[in-house]
Amino acid sequence: MPDTTPPPLDSAQVAHLASLARIALTADEIEKLTGELGVIIESIAKVSEVATPDVPATSHPIPLSNVFRPDVPGATLTVEQALSGAPERDGDRFKVSAILGEEQ
Template sequence: MSEITPDLVRHLGVLARIQLSDEEVERLTGQLDVIVDNIAKVSQVATPEVPATSHPIPMRNVFRPDVVGGTLTLEEALQNAPDASDDRFRVTAILGEEQ
């Protein structure tokens, strides 16, 4: 028996504040029903005997070494700034007040 009904899809649309046409409700009802069925199938095989897997291939450290590279001087960093003051980028206040 299908768990996803057109009424449920309409209700979810209201909760998400999405206006759905009748065609969208019909299409989404079928798509969501397939998704729920597939989740149920996965739940059936996900037993305590089956270890959880975050990645199918064992990985150790996937990060590159943290090596200090070249950095910009203060002058280089500010050379193309539209406005700078006191060795800093000067920008318009976004909260409507000066900080």
């Protein structure tokens, strides 16, 4: 079986990735993330070792069918009921005061 262990991640690579993502990191943050990202990469490599082509990819461990309820219209509010608690209304519509100033 070929060795699937990824090469170790170094701080220069993490700094390069941070610059590509336009994230300003301190030297301490780069060192911390180097270790954390290394653990993540190793974990992914371990999963890749046991993932075989004869095992289909799944999103759920248990097969699911339609998990939604039927879309059946039910009783709705009348216009008066819906607008009864509105602080302001304009005919059969809610009236919303502007919250942004002229400069917006």
